[in-house]
């Protein structure tokens with residue numbers, strides 16, 4: 049059998065779902081191939097979307113009309129904005145989802161996407177054309193599917209191997225087969241393959257937890273949706289619980305470290321530094337007496353509870369003893385033991401910033417296969433790969449990129465493709481040097497126009513965005529233009545420093561004294577602003593002093609950052625570049641001057657030489 053599509057996406061996890069939906073929104077005839085339709089959108093580990101840094105990515109995916117935030121809103125049973133007491137730049141919206149409802153929401157959104165077909169199949173190989181690029185995918189049931197571009201999003205499945213104490217067996221995740229044929233096919237293309245590891249905690253029967261003995265953690269009321277298109281959360285909300293490990297827990301773990309695969313040498317691949325296993329935490333933070341555990345229900349009709357914070361691959365009997373040593377869990381029944389998984393990933397420095405493999409035209413990689421960890425990191429890459437694959441399949445070679453100054457997704461891709469990874473990469477706000485600008489609350493204002501230009505934003509969002517962005521721009525212009533003296537403000541009941549200096553409303557809003565009723569007496573039009581527009585005004589006011597100071601710096605940076613490096617550039621022909629610098633740049637092949645600056649080992653002097661060459665050539 050042979051049939052053809054513009055784009056074929058391999059894998060129906062978080063990267064694959066976004067890649068397929070994005071390519072189809074760009075009008076590419078798209079086929080999503082995945083092992084099992086009933087695991088489309090499966091959350092392999094914790095049942096939550098978002099959080100600090102990750103919530104920014106979810107909002108950015110949403111701003112580009114991706115599906116993750118809408119699915120989480122449809123399935124969310126506990127919403128919380130993390131860091132609410134801190135500034136808007138580091139707040140992290142998060143939703144815990146009912147696993148089944150989340151899968152159903154993802155599947156429903158994909159099935160409703162025009163130009164997208166979905167088939168259950170195992171991809172065993174990739175077929176190269178005469179130019180070395182990918183022309184077709186080959187499935188285990190003997191089909192050859194020709195295509196204009198392929199996006200591989202195989203997650204933890206590539207030669208995956210599960211470890212549980214001394215037990216080990218090949219698997220992609222619990223209950224799923226490993227992908228061996230596809231892994232061999234990718235390695236056969238000459239791609240640099242490495243091993244990484246991640247892990248998951250045991251699952252508990254919530255009916256056997258002593259909830260009275262643990263601290264209750266209700267969600268926010270009202271719940272703040274993740275998607276800008278969701279007006280209100282209608283799913284029933286549940287409370288979580290908080291407990292902690294004890295000195296006894298730590299003693300049990302220490303006594304059994306020689307049976308832990310990550311300490312016995314059974315597992316070689318490095319694991320996620322920011323999501324360590326409980327055995328790792330006990331060793332690395334030996335002085336700590338307790339580690340917090342969040343008890344997260346996995347669904348409305350499902351008694352399973354996910355104990356967030358104790359991922360482990362210790363043997364089953366040790367896991368039983370560990371759980372019994374934790375307050376509230378003394379009699380908790382383990383439904384499934386925790387495990388670790390080791391898997392292949394590809395060194396993302398082999399990719400262009402469009403996520404296309406540099407030496408294999410029309411092959412794109414996204415998600416955990418690129419060395420990241422997390423649903424949100426996967427979704428953001430999937431969306432960008434899907435957009436680029438769709439344009440590539442239509443014959444365009446111009447990459448669709450986000451810069452570090454524009455988006456966390458830009459930071460993610462730039463970090464991966466220029467620095468590579470030495471452990472599973474997770475997004476953190478600290479990675480984004482422009483984080484005051486790149487807030488979760490303004491993702492749609494930053495990115496939706498870009499998405500419209502790329503062709504991946506649907507009509508409903510484009511129309512709502514246009515109206516909202518217009519209202520924010522008008523309100524901001526008015527707040528900058530309206531000026532009041534301290535005397536006039538004092539007369540309206542606003543006790544502001546009587547220094548005689550007139551201030552714009554934007555400056556006044558940022559002052560601690562700007563108590564709402566008095567502010568609205570002085571500027572009555574504020575009362576009529578929709579809450580979303582008002583929130584933007586307040587966030588902009590808060591950061592305006594910092595941002596205006598940085599504005600010219602940003603402008604210069606962005607000009608430099610954007611300076612493109614032509615694909616066919618001959619680094620050897622650039623005067624002033626040492627052999628080492630030439631080799632480093634040749635290996636990394638950065639797309640812009642900004643990316644060149646982040647290639648490890650590239651010196652400022654080399655950048656000056658490169659910038660001079662690019663300016664002269666441009």
Ligand code: FAD
Nearest residue numbers: 059060061062063082083092093171203247415416422426
């Ligand atoms: P996945 O969600 O893994 O999806 C891959 C998809 O590809 C699946 O649908 C699979 O069926 C399909 N597929 C694979 N090969 C083929 C093939 N040959 N043919 C057809 N279909 C194929 N993240 C965290 O942030 N924190 C954690 O603590 C954490 N712990 C984890 C623990 C475990 C045990 C596992 C398995 C994952 C964990 N993760 C964790 C990672 C998280 O699940 C992933 O980051 C995320 O799911 C990656 O999304 P993805 O789309 O790249 O891959």
